[in-house]
Amino acid sequence: MRRIPWTHFAAPQTFYGLAGVCWKPLAFLALALAVAGMWVGFMVAPTDAQQGEGYRIIFWHVPVSWMSMIIYLAMAFWGVVCLVFRARMAGMLSQALAPTGALFAFLSLWTGALWGKPMWGAWWVWDARLTSELILFFLYIGFIALTSAIEDPRRADRAGALVAIVGALNVPIIYFSVKWWNTLHQGASVSLNRAPSMAQTMLWGMLLMALACWVYALAMVLYRSRSLILQRERHADWVAQLPECQPGVPA
Amino acid sequence: MRWESWSAFWHMGGYAMYVWGSVGMCMASLALEVWWARRERTNTLRDLRAELAAQAAALEGEGT
Numbered sequence: 001m002r003r004i005p006w007t008h009f010a011a012p013q014t015f016y017g018l019a020g021v022c023w024k025p026l027a028f029l030a031l032a033l034a035v036a037g038m039w040v041g042f043m044v045a046p047t048d049a050q051q052g053e054g055y056r057i058i059f060w061h062v063p064v065s066w067m068s069m070i071i072y073l074a075m076a077f078w079g080v081v082c083l084v085f086r087a088r089m090a091g092m093l094s095q096a097l098a099p100t101g102a103l104f105a106f107l108s109l110w111t112g113a114l115w116g117k118p119m120w121g122a123w124w125v126w127d128a129r130l131t132s133e134l135i136l137f138f139l140y141i142g143f144i145a146l147t148s149a150i151e152d153p154r155r156a157d158r159a160g161a162l163v164a165i166v167g168a169l170n171v172p173i174i175y176f177s178v179k180w181w182n183t184l185h186q187g188a189s190v191s192l193n194r195a196p197s198m199a200q201t202m203l204w205g206m207l208l209m210a211l212a213c214w215v216y217a218l219a220m221v222l223y224r225s226r227s228l229i230l231q232r233e234r235h236a237d238w239v240a241q242l243p244e245c246q247p248g249v250p251a
Numbered sequence: 252m253r254w255e256s257w258s259a260f261w262h263m264g265g266y267a268m269y270v271w272g273s274v275g276m277c278m279a280s281l282a283l284e285v286w287w288a289r290r291e292r293t294n295t296l297r298d299l300r301a302e303l304a305a306q307a308a309a310l311e312g313e314g315t
Binding site for chain 2: 042043044045046047052053054056057060061064099100103106107110111114115117118216220223224226227230231234239240244245246247
């Protein structure tokens with residue numbers, strides 16, 4: 001088996017080029033998946049027996065909520081890589097992930113409120129699921145505030161890594177909250193060890209949207225990490241030689 | 252297609268405000284994030300070019 005040259009891709013210069021090649025096809029793929037998911041969810045999937053058409057919020061609510069948790073776990077993973085291997089890219093990737101994760105956490109709360117109002121009669125309840133998701137949103141905000149307040153990028157990376165790792169404990173709490181506590185929030189929509197409790201087309205719509213959000217996040221992180229690399233490596237020779245850094249070239 | 256008419260589609264069985272309020276906010280936020288990331292790249296490159304041009308000018312000044 002050929003060894004994958006991880007350290008080669010971990011160099012900001014290589015990563016910058018690789019991310020530059022990858023983000024555009026990923027962005028188009030995300031758009032295509034979202035169009036397909038919206039079509040299946042809003043044009044094909046049947047009306048829900050209990051919630052009528054109101055349940056269609058699920059096609060955004062569940063994917064953005066999943067991604068808000070997955071992105072935080074990814075930040076914690078890069079946090080560990082940052083602390084253990086002192087890889088320069090790890091801190092930048094955490095910082096590139098945070099805004100997208102914060103946005104997904106916000107959208108999870110927003111779509112949840114708009115779903116809760118007609119079904120439960122309340123925009124918000126201090127329920128274990130909702131409260132732990134709100135804490136996740138604050139963790140993202142805290143991470144962003146902390147890393148942008150520290151001038152020295154390496155110190156900012158290490159402080160952010162700690163917040164990401166400690167805060168990651170909250171993610172399983174969110175996920176299992178509907179099992180551990182008696183909550184108003186309904187149980188898991190999809191689970192690996194039992195048949196899904198919904199129609200096939202509903203499930204497909206949701207999975208397509210989840211995939212769209214996943215690929216969108218990937219494209220966004222690659223795109224944003226390129227700006228971070230340029231900012232941090234601006235004194236490096238390879239940056240000065242980039243075609244996009246020459247005078248008179250449009251960005 | 253499941254809908255009898257476009258107006259039935261937009262009406263969402265009476266849940267229009269909740270469903271479209273969710274979909275609209277999601278799409279608007281993601282569009283805003285894309286716009287914001289693009290602006291950051293443009294600004295970063297603009298600052299970089301200015302910095303590099305200033306360096307080049309300083310070097311030329313030393314040479315003469």
